[in-house]
Amino acid sequence: MKRSPYMNPYLAGTLLGLTLVVAYLSLGAGLGASSCLGRLGAACSLLFAPAHTRASEYFGAWGEHPLLYYIVFMFAGICIGGLISALLANRLELKLERGASLSTGRRAIFALFGGFIVGFASRLANGCTSGQAISGGALLLNGSLLFMVSLFIGGFVTAWLVRKQWNDGNVL
Amino acid sequence: MMATFYSQGLLESSTAFLVSLGIGIFFGFALERGGLGNARRVTGLFYFRDMVAIKVMFSALIVGMLCINYAKSLGWLNPESLYYLPSIYPAQFLGGLLFGIGVALGGWCPATAAVGMSTGRLDALIFLVGSVLGSITFNEVYPWVAPLTQNSQGTQFAFDAMHISEATLVFLFTLLALALFWGSERIEAHGQKIAFPNVRFLKRFSLALLCAAAGLLVFPQKKSVVHAIGY
Numbered sequence: 001m002k003r004s005p006y007m008n009p010y011l012a013g014t015l016l017g018l019t020l021v022v023a024y025l026s027l028g029a030g031l032g033a034s035s036c037l038g039r040l041g042a043a044c045s046l047l048f049a050p051a052h053t054r055a056s057e058y059f060g061a062w063g064e065h066p067l068l069y070y071i072v073f074m075f076a077g078i079c080i081g082g083l084i085s086a087l088l089a090n091r092l093e094l095k096l097e098r099g100a101s102l103s104t105g106r107r108a109i110f111a112l113f114g115g116f117i118v119g120f121a122s123r124l125a126n127g128c129t130s131g132q133a134i135s136g137g138a139l140l141l142n143g144s145l146l147f148m149v150s151l152f153i154g155g156f157v158t159a160w161l162v163r164k165q166w167n168d169g170n171v172l
Numbered sequence: 173m174m175a176t177f178y179s180q181g182l183l184e185s186s187t188a189f190l191v192s193l194g195i196g197i198f199f200g201f202a203l204e205r206g207g208l209g210n211a212r213r214v215t216g217l218f219y220f221r222d223m224v225a226i227k228v229m230f231s232a233l234i235v236g237m238l239c240i241n242y243a244k245s246l247g248w249l250n251p252e253s254l255y256y257l258p259s260i261y262p263a264q265f266l267g268g269l270l271f272g273i274g275v276a277l278g279g280w281c282p283a284t285a286a287v288g289m290s291t292g293r294l295d296a297l298i299f300l301v302g303s304v305l306g307s308i309t310f311n312e313v314y315p316w317v318a319p320l321t322q323n324s325q326g327t328q329f330a331f332d333a334m335h336i337s338e339a340t341l342v343f344l345f346t347l348l349a350l351a352l353f354w355g356s357e358r359i360e361a362h363g364q365k366i367a368f369p370n371v372r373f374l375k376r377f378s379l380a381l382l383c384a385a386a387g388l389l390v391f392p393q394k395k396s397v398v399h400a401i402g403y
Contacts (some may be wrong), residue, residue, distance in 0.1 A: 009224045010353070010377050012206025013231025019198040020236035025243065026191050027183060028176025029255040031199055033283035037300065041307030058314040070183055070192040075286055077196015082287030084197070085204035094292040097211045097279070108298050111211075114278020115285070115299035117270055119306025122282065124317060125267025127257060129281040130199070132264070134229060136257045138236040140341055142328040143259030147268035154272025159218030162277060166212055166219065 004089040020135060027070065030135020034122035036075035041119070042066035058123075071131075099166040110165065179253035200287050203228070209287040211279030211295055218276055223356035230349040231377075238384045241342055245391040259328040263321045278302065337393040346385040350378050 006012075023031055042059040043066050045052075053059050059066070086092045098107035122128040125147050127136065133151060136144025177188040206228040207213050216222025243249035275281050280288060280299045288296025310317070331341040353374060357366045366374075 006207035006224075007205040008373065009206045009227035010231045010373070012202050013228040014235045015205070016199065016202040016228060016232035017235025018239070019195055019202060020232060021239040021243070022198075023195050024176075024236075024240055024254060025174060025249060026176060027188060027195070028178025028253050029183065031195070031283075033281075033286060034303070037282055037303040038307040038310075041304045041311065044304065045308055045311065053311075056311050056314065057318070058311045068184065068189075070177075070188050073189040073192040074196035074199065075282075077193040077198075078200035078203070078283055078286040079196075079290035080193075081197035081200025081202075082204040082209055083200075083290040085201045086209060086287075086291040089205075091204070091209070092292055094294070096294040097288075098295065099212070107295060111278050111280070111295040111298040112302040114274045114276070115280070115302025116306040116309070117274030117302075118278060118281065118299070119274075119303030120310045121267045121270035121274055121306075122303075123307050123310035124321065125264050125271060126260070126321075128271065128283070129229070129275075130283045132257065132268075134233050134236070137233050138240060139254070139256060140237070140330045140338065140345070141257055141259060142330050142333060143261060143264040143325070144257055145330055146259075146261060147264040147271070150265050150268030151272040151275070154269040155215075155218050155276045156272075158273045158276035159215065163219065166215065 003091055006089075016134075017138075020138060023135075029070075030131060030138070031074065032071040032127065032131035032135070033075050033078060034119070034128035034131060035069065035071035037119055038123050039066040039069050039072050099164075101164050101167055110162075174248070174250075174253075176253040178255045179250075183255075199283065200290070202232075203284055203287045204291065208284045209291045209293070211288065211293065214281065214284050215276060215279050217356075220359050223360055226352055226356050230352055234346055234349045234381055237342055237345065238381070238388070241338065241388050242384075245388065256327040259325040260321055260323060261325065262323065266320060274306075339388040339391065339393060342388055343385045346381055350381065353378070 020031055023029065039062065042053065042062050045059055046066070096104055096107060098104065125132055132144045133148040137148055177183045177185065182188055203209065207224050208228060213222050213224050217225045240249065244251055278299045280296055282303060285296040285299045289300055331338045334341065357370055357374060361367065
């Protein structure tokens, strides 16, 4: 079966924007994803070191059931929605995406290390691309716009330093 | 005027969880449809190669911003029923900087990685494992980084800081997004002429957003409500 082409990105963005509006009108809060990863971290921490986690200042404030949080459910929805879209477009594929110049092992290390920094940074900033940049940006909040600007600075500088990562002579 | 789950203190209720799950499904669907279930495409913008992330992100932001402002102006949405993220400048500046570094290295952000994972991308799964470990590390070192997160300025709006009305800034922000869209198309066309179907669509899309943004200027401007949430 042939893969369907991707949707016009502006229309996909419009759909995402309308989803954001529904979130604000119903929940009263915007979109989010990174809090779920923080809550998963708290749940793991509770599992392996319950007394230590309860006593800790940050995770401790989330109580005994950190996963009972609306962003955790939203994150589950993101996974389901992505799966539905990929199934309909026949884009489901088990693979490790990497540039030809990067070995599988090195790509895995990049992904793990990048993920680690993102997990830490989104707890520090209290949000990610969806929670801070898009949801906070749509309300024109100072801190969220600052987050967006510094995200692009960090991203462009780092990408230049690791520019060989995706360089397989395609375009670049 | 609708009451939100947040304004009723019901964000932690099972109904709000169910609504969040539904919102998440549309969220993930839109990301995958747009092509953001792929690390190469997520980070393409950093190499001026594939600008899909800019297009999806800023059209979502502008459409969301315009609709929220219409809902407020028409009295359908009480601005006080929303949760506003507090501005904590050191945390958001350093957090954003680190976040950008992590995205460029790892190839994902949390929501796109969720889509990547559920559609079979192993690098997205590894990225998410890293993110959970990063969150745990944040909790462990929290006593040292806490000073960065404690100087909250509460709810701060950029239009107040600039001493202009919200509708004016919405209009200016729309212009900025349109510049990003046309610039992105130009970059993808390698400075050549933008392909015809793209030009025709983008002209119509730009006109629609501009008219919507200009329409907001017609409504009388109320003084913004500065909330104390987050203090």
